[in-house]
Every structure is written in structure tokens, then in C-alpha cells.
Amino acid sequence: MNFIWSERLFRLLLHLYPAQHRAGYGEAMTQHFRDSCRDAYQRGGRRGLIPIWFKTVRDTLANAPVEQWAEIRAGGLMRNKTTIVLLLALLGGLFVGYIDSHASEVQATLMVMLPITFVLGFIEPKRAALWALIVGLSVPVSYLWLLATGQHYTAPPPNGFTTLIALVPAFVGTFSGAILRRIFSQVAAPNHS
């Protein structure tokens, strides 16, 4: 049994960590995740992978901000554009999560999410996937947060997994911005005829 899709998703999740951390430990972390999947599968089959995924997402959400913050402190706050865009993405994610949990129509979330992700992708296209993950995951995270704290969700989804669909417009938004930025760059290039 190989876990190619789980591993691919995990590698995507690793983009929440700073590039330097990924370069140093990304392979080792992926190996660790692969070993965990293998052992969980041997114990409980496919169902055994579900708790591994919950633990891994929780572990990533707890540790990626710590590593990002460590990198920011090491490199000097606001020294590079990526740091600023990262903070914007986190703020945007908070805002999108707030809107989604308080609005009764999904269109409200989309109307907020699409322009935010578009701008993030346009400003820093190299990390479009990271911005999409941060903003897109804010919806399931806010859902889980309200669920865990017993708060009211205005229009609760049928189940928690459906909130992951928020990743789709988030990716559409950031990559639309990234593509437009690339087109602008090519048009503005001095040797463009």
C-alpha cells in the first residue's frame, strides 16, 4: 500500500512552513508522515488514516505559525515582502473565517474571499498556493473553532468536510491573481515586442 495522495496533500500542507524550514526538514517530515500512515494502515486499514490526518493538520496549524514567526524574528520584521503578504494572508483568513461563520449565504464568503486571494496572488505570485491554503483553510478552521467552543454558526455546513470546498475558490482567486501578474510582467518587460 502506498500513500501517494496523502503524501501529496502533506507536501502541500508543508508550504505553510517557511521555505528555510522546508528545505531543512521537509523530506524528514514527509518520511515521518509516510511512516505514520503505514503504521496506522497496518493497525486499522483506510479508517486508520483518518486520525493521522486530524493529528497532522492540528500539528501543522500549531507549529507552522511558530516556525513562520521564528523566521520573521531571525530575518527582521517587515524586511521582506513575503512577510508582509503572509501577515495580510493571515488577516484575510481571519476576516474570511469571520464572515463565513456569521453570514447565512455562501455568496458573502465568496465575495470576500475571491478579491482577497486575488490580491494576495497578484502581489506575491510565487507563493500563490500558500496564500490559497491560508485563506481557504480559514473556513474549516473557523468552523472547527466555533464547534469546539460551542458557539453558534449562522449557517452550519452539513458536515465539517464540506468546508474544505472553500479551498477551491481560494486557489482560483490566488492563481488568477498570479496569472494576471505574470501577464502584466510579460507585457511590461523591456524586450517585449
Next chain:
Amino acid sequence: MTNPQGLLPLTPPVFHILLALTDGERHGYSIMQEVVASTNGIVAMGPGTLYGSIKRMLAAGLIEETDSRPDPALDDERRRYYRLTDFGRKVAVAEAERLESAVGQARSKRLLGGAS
């Protein structure tokens, strides 16, 4: 590398990683398995917690990476092995003594059995 006391108290993951490496060198997943087994699953570390701790422990000189492979025939050569440094051992001892003192206080206040 100065006074081990300066690093105390250690976080639970760091202390348990040091304990796991006391018996010899291990790779990351093996460290995690040892910690889960020795704590009956109370301290469980995902890859983020484990490698975040390892990064800081390497920087603090508590552990070091080793090139040797305990059993190359049975292992993936890409795995990275870690071992305790002398300084790491001193810090582990200092933390264990700190915890022992705390347990002694708990006994004296009759929170635990064994108080006279």
C-alpha cells in the same frame, strides 16, 4: 554552551526527545515511537512538533546529527539520525532533578503518596 540550568524548564517534547536519545542514536520516527511508548501515548508528537523541537535542540547543542547507520541493511539511507551531546545529557539530568524536586514537594504536601 553554558549553564544547563539556563535552559530549564524544558518543554515536554524536548525533555522526552532527550530521554529517547539517552539509550543511543535514533532517527526522527523512532524517537516519536519511543516517546509514545514510554509515556503511554500521553506525549504524542506530529512531524511539526518533532522537527521544530529537533531544529531548536540542534541549535542549542543538545543533540547532534550523526552520519552512522545502526543497521544500514534495514534502513532507508536518507533517514537522519540524532544523538545526545554531553551538554544535552547534562541538561536532561538537570531537568530530571528539577522534576524530582517538584515531585518531592508534591509528596511533602500530600498530593502524592509516600509522604511521612
